[in-house]
Amino acid sequence: MLELSPWSRVLGFHSEVSDHSQAPMWKWKQLGIVLLVTAMALVAVNHGLNTRLQQQGCFGEIFSRDGQRHFSSRTSRPQRQDHSSKVYHNWELFSLDYEEMVKSFKVYVYPFGNSDYSQVFLPHPDPYDRKLGNFFSEHMFKINLLNSTFATRDPGEAHLFFMPFSINAMRNHPRIRSEAMISSFVESYVEEISQRYKFWNRTEGVDHFYVGCHSVGRNAASNSRALQQNAIQVTCSANYYQKLYVPHKDVALPQVWPRPLDTFIVPPEKRTKLAFFSGRAQNSHLRETLLKLWSNDSDMDIFAGTMQGSYEDALSRSKFCLHVKGYEVNTARISDALHFGCVPVIISNQYDLPLSNVLNWRSFSIVLSYTQIPALKAKLQSVTHDEYARLWSNGRRVKRHFGWHHSPREYDSFQMTMYELWSKRHFVRAPL
Numbered sequence: 001m002l003e004l005s006p007w008s009r010v011l012g013f014h015s016e017v018s019d020h021s022q023a024p025m026w027k028w029k030q031l032g033i034v035l036l037v038t039a040m041a042l043v044a045v046n047h048g049l050n051t052r053l054q055q056q057g058c059f060g061e062i063f064s065r066d067g068q069r070h071f072s073s074r075t076s077r078p079q080r081q082d083h084s085s086k087v088y089h090n091w092e093l094f095s096l097d098y099e100e101m102v103k104s105f106k107v108y109v110y111p112f113g114n115s116d117y118s119q120v121f122l123p124h125p126d127p128y129d130r131k132l133g134n135f136f137s138e139h140m141f142k143i144n145l146l147n148s149t150f151a152t153r154d155p156g157e158a159h160l161f162f163m164p165f166s167i168n169a170m171r172n173h174p175r176i177r178s179e180a181m182i183s184s185f186v187e188s189y190v191e192e193i194s195q196r197y198k199f200w201n202r203t204e205g206v207d208h209f210y211v212g213c214h215s216v217g218r219n220a221a222s223n224s225r226a227l228q229q230n231a232i233q234v235t236c237s238a239n240y241y242q243k244l245y246v247p248h249k250d251v252a253l254p255q256v257w258p259r260p261l262d263t264f265i266v267p268p269e270k271r272t273k274l275a276f277f278s279g280r281a282q283n284s285h286l287r288e289t290l291l292k293l294w295s296n297d298s299d300m301d302i303f304a305g306t307m308q309g310s311y312e313d314a315l316s317r318s319k320f321c322l323h324v325k326g327y328e329v330n331t332a333r334i335s336d337a338l339h340f341g342c343v344p345v346i347i348s349n350q351y352d353l354p355l356s357n358v359l360n361w362r363s364f365s366i367v368l369s370y371t372q373i374p375a376l377k378a379k380l381q382s383v384t385h386d387e388y389a390r391l392w393s394n395g396r397r398v399k400r401h402f403g404w405h406h407s408p409r410e411y412d413s414f415q416m417t418m419y420e421l422w423s424k425r426h427f428v429r430a431p432l
Helices: 006-010 020-056 090-103 130-146 166-169 177-195 197-203 227-228 285-294 311-317 332-340 371-383 384-404 413-422
Strands: 060-063 067-072 107-109 160-162 208-212 234-235 273-279 298-302 318-322 343-347
Touching: 006 371, 060 371, 090 413, 107 130, 130 166, 130 413, 166 298, 177 197, 177 227, 177 298, 197 208, 234 413, 273 311, 273 371, 285 298, 285 318, 285 371, 311 318, 311 332, 318 332, 332 343, 343 371, 343 384, 384 413
Parallel strands: 107 160, 160 208, 208 234, 273 298, 273 318, 318 343
Antiparallel strands: 060 067
């Protein structure tokens, strides 16, 4: 009897061959049929995958005979994913997962209540008030979540639970204000929801999160060990070495100031200054070093404290805009630079950059260490015309990820932050 291969059995070749002289011929015929059917199956699988990618609006990677990679997409998506740019670590996987998030992700928002402290939980009545400054992202996140399809009233379908207290509102509340009082208030809030609801106690807060966007907010969890160790902190103060920030658990929130979204972008050839920075020197030794070395250089606008002229004009006429650590690793200077078409230069060693799970920051910004400040000008001047054009163009591409809208829009700061939270959901999902 002819011994059949596993593939032959699967394909139904069960007949016996009594004439041993014909066995080789049958074997070759069977092998040929197996190979033909296998090839047809692989073609079908490949066709199905390509069809799915096209339906999802994603980029399909096609290899030509010369082995070069080419990319195709629908017109509803960016026309071309230039592999040399690598703005996204993996656009195909990200876009598929992003669309699944938009369809599926649900967040339960704890009720606000009607106590004397209700203003701590309610959305800000005027989030575009310029006085909010560094807290704009904090308030816009809450407003966007409440106006989105992500918010659910059914905790049974929720992937995560949002604790809607506002650090900024606490700082302005007459009965809270101080950092110590904020920590005590948050501790009491966690105790209250753990007693009134069953969701916190299932996981000790692992599937819960809160949002804050300044240095005061990072200490909000200091009185609650479970909040520190388990709950997700969504914060602008995303410092790898800050004791209350836990990388890979917490989320870096893009820090953005309220600005018009339709700003005119000055093209590279009309930018007359090499670099720009304006900030208080006393906020860090790093800034003191920068100002000491470069504040008098005529090719760069490096200012201490309040600058002369318009901040927006300085961003628009400069090729590079410096983000230099102050009291914190974070400021809104990165989003400001992208907003006005200036290539960000990041000199902040411990910064867990926002959206870094998705974006390749080196494709649209320059990242330098503290020790490179003395060589700053030489580093920037060494950037070739083509390399700068690539950085500038990529900055235009990622700008949409660093803007907030009153109602959420595709791929904006809110939805990208939600995607970062979506990526945390699989760590724990306890049944109700």
